[in-house]
Amino acid sequence: MNQAARRIGRSLALVLPVVLVLSGTLAVTAVPWAPRSGTQVLTASAEQAAPRDSPRAPHEVVRDRLVAELQQKDPGTALTSLQKEIARRPSLARHCTSITRALGRAAVGKYGPARAHAYSRPVCDTSFAAGVADAR
Numbered sequence: 001m002n003q004a005a006r007r008i009g010r011s012l013a014l015v016l017p018v019v020l021v022l023s024g025t026l027a028v029t030a031v032p033w034a035p036r037s038g039t040q041v042l043t044a045s046a047e048q049a050a051p052r053d054s055p056r057a058p059h060e061v062v063r064d065r066l067v068a069e070l071q072q073k074d075p076g077t078a079l080t081s082l083q084k085e086i087a088r089r090p091s092l093a094r095h096c097t098s099i100t101r102a103l104g105r106a107a108v109g110k111y112g113p114a115r116a117h118a119y120s121r122p123v124c125d126t127s128f129a130a131g132v133a134d135a136r
């Protein structure tokens with residue numbers, strides 16, 4: 001009796017993992033992971049994170065306006081406008097670093113690293129210079 005149970009146990013120990021692996025593989029290959037039409041499917045969390053009709057944050061609007069001003073004029077003018085905007089709306093001060101870094105990257109795109117660095121000034125510490133360095 002003891003040897004019969006041992007044989008059954010050994011047989012199950014060899015056969016069961018093979019059966020589990022094969023059934024798992026077949027289950028995975030049977031699931032339609034990607035749509036056949038070739039269109040990309042977004043997850044529900046991605047749709048909730050960035051709805052198309054959502055209003056933009058005030059600091060994003062200011063950042064985009066200042067980057068456009070930099071493109072039309074120069075980084076010095078945009079940095080001065082940023083200082084004035086923060087003095088007018090102190091709530092933007094917590095976003096000053098990210099806005100100034102974006103201006104630094106945009107300045108490198110327009111003028112190149114050496115000339116963009118010449119416009120550096122201590123607005124939000126050295127964030128403009130950090131943006132210039134990031135873009136290199």
